[in-house]
Amino acid sequence: MFKQHLFMSRADRAAWRATTSLADLGELTARWLEGTLASHPGYAPNFGPDEETTHTPGLVRALALCNRAGFVTECSQPGLIGTDRYLDWWAQHEAVSGLVADQDVLHALRRAAVQHGLLYVEHRPDTADRPRPPGIVVTTVNGEPWTRLGDWMPPEDVRFLWKGAGEQAVTAAQDAWQVTLVNPVPGPFRQLLTALVEAFADPAKARCVHCGCTEDDPCPGGCRWVASPAFEDLYSTCPPPALFDDAGDDDHPHGIEPRPAGPGAHQHPAAAAVLHPVRGDQPVQPWNHPGHRIAGTERAALAFADGKELVLADWEVSEAAPDQDGRVYATLRGWIANATASATPGDGYVLPVEAGRAHLLRADLRGRDPLSDLLVHIDVHRPGAPHPNSWDHPGYLCRVSWMDRRIDAAGHRVPEAEIGTTHWTDPADGREYDLEAAYLPEGERYNPLGFTWRHYDRWHRGVPLLHPFYADDRAPAQGLAAARALTDGPWVLAAEAPAAAGR
Numbered sequence: 001m002f003k004q005h006l007f008m009s010r011a012d013r014a015a016w017r018a019t020t021s022l023a024d025l026g027e028l029t030a031r032w033l034e035g036t037l038a039s040h041p042g043y044a045p046n047f048g049p050d051e052e053t054t055h056t057p058g059l060v061r062a063l064a065l066c067n068r069a070g071f072v073t074e075c076s077q078p079g080l081i082g083t084d085r086y087l088d089w090w091a092q093h094e095a096v097s098g099l100v101a102d103q104d105v106l107h108a109l110r111r112a113a114v115q116h117g118l119l120y121v122e123h124r125p126d127t128a129d130r131p132r133p134p135g136i137v138v139t140t141v142n143g144e145p146w147t148r149l150g151d152w153m154p155p156e157d158v159r160f161l162w163k164g165a166g167e168q169a170v171t172a173a174q175d176a177w178q179v180t181l182v183n184p185v186p187g188p189f190r191q192l193l194t195a196l197v198e199a200f201a202d203p204a205k206a207r208c209v210h211c212g213c214t215e216d217d218p219c220p221g222g223c224r225w226v227a228s229p230a231f232e233d234l235y236s237t238c239p240p241p242a243l244f245d246d247a248g249d250d251d252h253p254h255g256i257e258p259r260p261a262g263p264g265a266h267q268h269p270a271a272a273a274v275l276h277p278v279r280g281d282q283p284v285q286p287w288n289h290p291g292h293r294i295a296g297t298e299r300a301a302l303a304f305a306d307g308k309e310l311v312l313a314d315w316e317v318s319e320a321a322p323d324q325d326g327r328v329y330a331t332l333r334g335w336i337a338n339a340t341a342s343a344t345p346g347d348g349y350v351l352p353v354e355a356g357r358a359h360l361l362r363a364d365l366r367g368r369d370p371l372s373d374l375l376v377h378i379d380v381h382r383p384g385a386p387h388p389n390s391w392d393h394p395g396y397l398c399r400v401s402w403m404d405r406r407i408d409a410a411g412h413r414v415p416e417a418e419i420g421t422t423h424w425t426d427p428a429d430g431r432e433y434d435l436e437a438a439y440l441p442e443g444e445r446y447n448p449l450g451f452t453w454r455h456y457d458r459w460h461r462g463v464p465l466l467h468p469f470y471a472d473d474r475a476p477a478q479g480l481a482a483a484r485a486l487t488d489g490p491w492v493l494a495a496e497a498p499a500a501a502g503r
Helices: 010-017 022-034 059-069 103-115 155-161 167-174 191-200
Strands: 071-077 080-083 089-092 095-100 119-123 136-141 144-149 177-182 299-304 309-319 327-336 356-364 371-381 397-406 423-425 432-434 439-441 451-460 463-470 491-493
Touching (some): 022 059, 022 167, 059 095, 059 191, 095 103, 095 191, 103 119, 103 191, 103 463, 155 167, 299 327, 309 397, 371 451
Antiparallel strands (some): 080 089, 089 136, 095 177, 119 177, 136 144, 299 309, 299 356, 327 397, 356 371, 423 432, 439 451, 439 491, 451 463
16 A cells, blocks of 8 residues: 555556646646646655645635646745744745746736736746846745745756656646746735636636635535625625624624625625624724824835925835946835825725836935935835725835945946936947837737836846836836846837737
């Protein structure tokens, strides 16, 4: 009996050997996640997913959905935070990495990352000779890195990972894009899971936003639909008991009380209840409320040339190590404290500044010399949505970054002549580039809801770098690590590229 567990069954080996495409690998991976296939290449034979995966509501369902949609997952983990039995402090981020061959699936993942504020890393199939973005630390123990995802896997590693699969399928895996998505905030959140379900679920089918279940595929032990007035654009939500008052009776467990559906509400036909957050009758609070947890923290006041002002709470200043050109970039990071918000669930916030390039006139930072007359870039990030059960969410995280100084090998300051320029001429072919324009790799079609590549005041050995921007966003979508050199072309102006089909 013991020896039988050391090897794949004949049926499983035959199933994996018969795969001929990435879609085949995704289907069998989905079956393995769901428990109908005992073994998976790269994992111990006859062992399914870890308990942290199977015991996280909706995670297996979301991963199976991804695999059948064309995002073949190779590694994933739920978020958690806390101590183990040895009193070591673990901080784990929601994360998933996998392979993509279909461009529509790739664009869906990019959109999901932007719309849900996820960290995103991708590697092109032909990335062997290109600068590669680094991976992301997704788990720390006592503040020290423990696990990272998103590093590039060379073809031989991909082949090893899928050892036992059909040769055509392995080749397809080697030729696929490598994609990683990470929730930037550690802990038991569902931001990534929700993003995956929204990206690939059938929009015509009512699906629980908490765990992804449907009437045809309910939660183990059964579940029921309830209305959610805080999410009027969604059909329903599947409430975990922890989100509700303990008060209840036999007719209304967990404090769920029936109510008639309001006019125009998007409600599942079986829905006839309203959710009550743990805080009972306390109204939803805007995150600028005086009782909010950033109240009383240190403030930084920033004034810009366009007359706008920005106030950052609980701020900090950090510096990156000098890059290969000797540039030292600095970042002022904090929570936006002068935005406005109502107490109505689902209302958006009005931000005092926009993301993108700006001229900073002055920033007063207590205990530090003021910042003055700087060309900066503003990046606004929402780690999560302030829904009724999380009214204490700090809101929007803002990063204001700039090139602080440039130094030589000995650490002495040297003049800077490239930052802020708007045109560049390639010395190899004499072509002039507009550094304020948007570009696409030659051969790609322009999609106004897709990605273009733009300059973000970063350079590498005298060559401007381009970063991916989603739609009309004014800050890069994938972080600075995803940059590509302007000489890594050929590039065409997005305005001159052919339109995507149907546009």
